[in-house]
Amino acid sequence: MSDTESLQSRAAALDAADELGKLREQFVLDDGVYLDGNSLGALPRAVPGRLADVVEREWGQRRICSWDEAGWWTAPERTGDLIAPLVGAAAGQIVVGDSTSVNVFKAVVGAVRLAGDGRDEILVDESTFPTDGYIAESAARMTGCTLRPLAPADIPGAAGPRTAAVLVNHVDYRTGRLHDLPGITAAVRAAGALVVWDLCHSAGALPVGLDEHGVDLAIGCTYKYLNGGPGSPAYLYVAARHQGAFDSPLPGWNSHAEPFGMRPGFEPADGAARGRVGTPDILSMLALEAALGVWGGVSLAAVREKSLALTDFFLECVRHHVPDGHVESVTPAAHAERGSQVALRCADAATVMDALIARGVVGDYRAPDILRFGFTPLYVGFADAERAARVLGEVIRG
Amino acid sequence: MSDTESLQSRAAALDAADELGKLREQFVLDDGVYLDGNSLGALPRAVPGRLADVVEREWGQRRICSWDEAGWWTAPERTGDLIAPLVGAAAGQIVVGDSTSVNVFKAVVGAVRLAGDGRDEILVDESTFPTDGYIAESAARMTGCTLRPLAPADIPGAAGPRTAAVLVNHVDYRTGRLHDLPGITAAVRAAGALVVWDLCHSAGALPVGLDEHGVDLAIGCTYKYLNGGPGSPAYLYVAARHQGAFDSPLPGWNSHAEPFGMRPGFEPADGAARGRVGTPDILSMLALEAALGVWGGVSLAAVREKSLALTDFFLECVRHHVPDGHVESVTPAAHAERGSQVALRCADAATVMDALIARGVVGDYRAPDILRFGFTPLYVGFADAERAARVLGEVIRG
Incomplete structure (x- = not known):
């Protein structure tokens, strides 16, 4: 098993064990990876009818x-x-x-x-x-x-x-x-x-x-x-x-x-x-x-635990998929100092984000040089995190 | 022809000649009389789909x-x-x-x-x-x-x-x-x-x-x-x-x-x-x-003309339908001083308005003693005005 296969296999296992994973069905999502829920959350299925x-x-x-x-x-x-x-x-x-x-x-x-x-x-x-x-x-x-x-x-x-x-x-x-x-x-x-x-x-x-x-x-x-x-x-x-x-x-x-x-x-x-x-x-x-x-019934402790696990895993996947020296996390490594997003400093960040979005990985760009990826524990999974990092690596390698 | 029939006949003729009357179809309305568009306008049919x-x-x-x-x-x-x-x-x-x-x-x-x-x-x-x-x-x-x-x-x-x-x-x-x-x-x-x-x-x-x-x-x-x-x-x-x-x-x-x-x-x-x-x-x-x-294409001059005609006609119908001494208009008679509503001072105004609403004539009550009737020229007609005044008379006579 390659390192990439190993990450993907771990992602699948983490998703299978995720007690919050079933909540994803309550949102309208597609086959892309939506990491911009920290800017605009996805549409809950209950909203249009109401x-x-x-x-x-x-x-x-x-x-x-x-x-x-x-x-x-x-x-x-x-x-x-x-x-x-x-x-x-x-x-x-x-x-x-x-x-x-x-x-x-x-x-x-x-x-x-x-x-x-x-x-x-x-x-x-x-x-x-x-x-x-x-x-x-x-x-x-x-x-x-x-x-x-x-x-x-x-x-x-x-x-x-x-x-x-x-x-x-x-x-x-x-x-x-x-x-x-x-x-x-x-x-x-x-x-x-x-x-x-x-x-x-x-x-x-x-x-x-x-x-x-x-x-x-x-x-x-x-x-x-x-x-x-x-x-x-x-x-x-x-x-x-x-x-x-x-x-x-x-x-x-x-x-x-x-x-x-x-x-x-x-x-x-x-x-x-x-x-x-x-x-x-x-x-x-x-x-x-x-x-x-x-x-209803969602534990915020579980949300926090998943959020940290997601951002940890994403950072690990970034280290694996993105060639050294291209991105630098400005999000603190310490859990006590980290919210639910990962911000990566990157040259040409605006162009890189456009390319990511074109490939179905939606985060956002914040001037002057930040790629911002939000991890919404209710509907983002570990396979999403691995895929986002992998596509980022592909985009950066060109 | 009774005086009431004469008012109703005039209302029908005014509605038939009303160039704005066709706009009523663009709103969701029912068979009541809605005279509270000066508080919450009716739903335009274009809104739900958009x-x-x-x-x-x-x-x-x-x-x-x-x-x-x-x-x-x-x-x-x-x-x-x-x-x-x-x-x-x-x-x-x-x-x-x-x-x-x-x-x-x-x-x-x-x-x-x-x-x-x-x-x-x-x-x-x-x-x-x-x-x-x-x-x-x-x-x-x-x-x-x-x-x-x-x-x-x-x-x-x-x-x-x-x-x-x-x-x-x-x-x-x-x-x-x-x-x-x-x-x-x-x-x-x-x-x-x-x-x-x-x-x-x-x-x-x-x-x-x-x-x-x-x-x-x-x-x-x-x-x-x-x-x-x-x-x-x-x-x-x-x-x-x-x-x-x-x-x-x-x-x-x-x-x-x-x-x-x-x-x-x-x-x-x-x-x-x-x-x-x-x-x-x-x-x-x-x-x-x-x-x-x-x-689109609505003339505000036509809106104003209809608004004044509606409030004039409503006041005339009130004089006919409501026994003397029960209501007094606090809305100026002069066109230059009148907006698009008629406010009537009335004893027990809150109770009277509840009774009107129960009979399908929706206006509102403003403390301490005002019955307020708003005339929205885009969807209120002259027959509505006559009916509202008639029901008001019936409610007041008990």
Whole structure:
């Protein structure tokens, strides 16, 4: 048996033993290898039928009556409660709606206000996904704070008596590095500041433990590992202990204590609903709700175990299939520092990714020189990992 | 012929002569009377098939590739350009995305910043839909302005050298009163301030003329007369002359000049895209785009003419069918002051509306005592108006 045959044989055995493998049937996939679920998750089979029902019956036939009778009005909190167990939150702390960027604004401004007077500095992960930095800059400008970008590892030492809020990514979108959520959270809280975690690249890929680790606020998108569909609404977590004092910069009528009272004065709703803004986007929200159905009975520990096994195996296959010196992993080797993707630095990365996609291996390119491969444990298997590495080697050899 | 038969005979003749009447076939409707299109527009028949294609083919089969190849990325500007002619705007000034409330925040903060230093007052329509007032209060707080609620008719006299921005509704959501957009706009601009018009209750029901009247900024929802579906994304208009200096409080990565450059520093995009924030909500956006197809070849002058004829006829039928003293119209009688709805003050309005809905006449109730009937010229006819008034009379007589 050749080394390649040995890898393929191991992949087959790992796939056969994979308890999550049967979940792949719940998604629409083809005979390619889809390693871009960290950008846009695959379509869950339950979604098209549910969305057709929402459109044709709930909207088409029942129209306005569906706001109450079909539960449209309460969908933001109900969908939030479906996400809650995936990020280690008790019910009643997450609300779904608006984009990730808008939720970053709510969370960072809200955190600054919760921190109280005398604190006028916001720390932000310097390697963050750009939107977080741009929005944090706006939040700083509009709350009279200064913004200080820092490496996440330096945040515990930097948070001090002037720090109001800290915005940090759980997993770096580019490198796939997993940051120390428990440690950074504890340090920020010890400094009297509040931490906002961006879970875009971790929710649905690994355990998060928001409640367990005492996180203050968190936000995340739902179209990556949560498979909500293109641009599906994001979510906001405000820990129960902060809800009563949470002061949103976007107090739309949906966050009013009595929305249909139509009163001129604003009185904030209790609970997670305080994080709502305007009329929720029902088609996308209910598509997401249907998509979240695949998580019933899924163990996040099993997801994490498979994710690490997949990325370990992919890296091993890359070492075997790709000639030395052509790619370099910028994703940490240590499991404790790795999310659910592998990022490889590569010359001509954009061209290489185009060639991979043309051959059915879909990852993505991030400027200037990164090939990014996301491993979604619910529908990616070990044979996929071996094939992706093998095709990468073929492309690089030309 | 009885008076009732005479009204019904006139209704039949008006419907037979109605050039817009054939558009009703493009919507999913039943044998009831739907007078709540000013809250949630009926389902256009083109939407379910298009949305199924977006979900099953574009998302399901092409996944991430659809961002480019299916034109997802450019949908916010493309859909904005479909709305533009409906509100009298040249192309390139409207972008679709986010909720109405979020767009009010962008527009009001943006207007204050455009107004420049030394202006620290925001005027707001005192009878506005509540979310506009709540968000304007937040915008005032975050820009160091004071907020002054005023009757729209008093705005021209009140706008002065301290005024930065004015937020006013084109049509009042409760009374259906149409405010003087040309006159208020001219007065606000003459005072050196900027005006933001909320078009939620006018776009798609009557001509707006944003460019013609020199409006600075405008926002609106798309789920009322534009039939985009529950919670479909709203839009932002920034007049071309302001785009270069428009400074959004929500500068998400989608509004960056080079979004995929993933650079830490923010550089705003040119044009309407500067009003974008985060990843657009594609399912709802493309449902809206399909819904807007019904407007091809529709004359807004004809829409306005029919709208006024419908509300006139409904008021006449109400006078005939409803015993004296039970309802009072709070919608102005003068055409120049009327939008496309009729609001009737009525004792026990909530109970009366429930009874109407149970008998197939769907309007809505607005606290404390208003029955609200919206007339959507694309799919409501004169026989509908007569029947609604007749059933209202029957309900009130008990």
